[in-house]
Amino acid sequence: MLRRFTGWHMLAAMIGFFGVIIGVNVTMATFATRTFGGVVVKNSYVASQKFNGWLADARAQERLGWSTRVQVIDRRLVVIADAAGPLAGATMRATATHPLGRLPEVPLTFHEAEPGRYVANTRLPVGRWRLRLGVERGPDRAAFVEEVTA
Numbered sequence: 001m002l003r004r005f006t007g008w009h010m011l012a013a014m015i016g017f018f019g020v021i022i023g024v025n026v027t028m029a030t031f032a033t034r035t036f037g038g039v040v041v042k043n044s045y046v047a048s049q050k051f052n053g054w055l056a057d058a059r060a061q062e063r064l065g066w067s068t069r070v071q072v073i074d075r076r077l078v079v080i081a082d083a084a085g086p087l088a089g090a091t092m093r094a095t096a097t098h099p100l101g102r103l104p105e106v107p108l109t110f111h112e113a114e115p116g117r118y119v120a121n122t123r124l125p126v127g128r129w130r131l132r133l134g135v136e137r138g139p140d141r142a143a144f145v146e147e148v149t150a
Contacts, residue, residue, distance in 0.1 A: 075150045077120040086116025090137040096129040124150035
């Protein structure tokens with residue numbers, strides 16, 4: 001025996017269809033607002049004015065040929081810096097930022113344990129961190145960004 005498709009059936013189908021869509025949208029919007037840590041740049045116009053300078057800095061850094069490798073040993077960062085051999089005698093500073101902005105930034109200073117091997121003077125709190133690393137030796141400067149887990 002077949003039942004007729006009535007207006008009540010159509011109403012239930014419409015409520016179910018739009019209920020699923022609205023539920024998914026609310027869920028996604030909630031996840032987006034709870035996990036977004038903030039803005040990428042404070043003023044995009046000002047950032048656009050600095051873009052060519054950033055490109056020139058990147059080309060100058062590339063010509064230096066410096067590279068870094070970051071290790072975490074007992075929640076302490078160890079940076080191995082190379083420049084066709086150990087990069088000795090450099091000054092290294094870093095800022096560790098939580099990717100979602102939930103924990104405060106951690107400024108880090110380093111001492112040179114051996115040529116080309118720099119060890120952070122403080123430990124990082126447990127978690128994932130984005131490390132903005134600045135390396136200077138004489139007039140030469142380089143900046144690196146690394147992701148680490150402490």
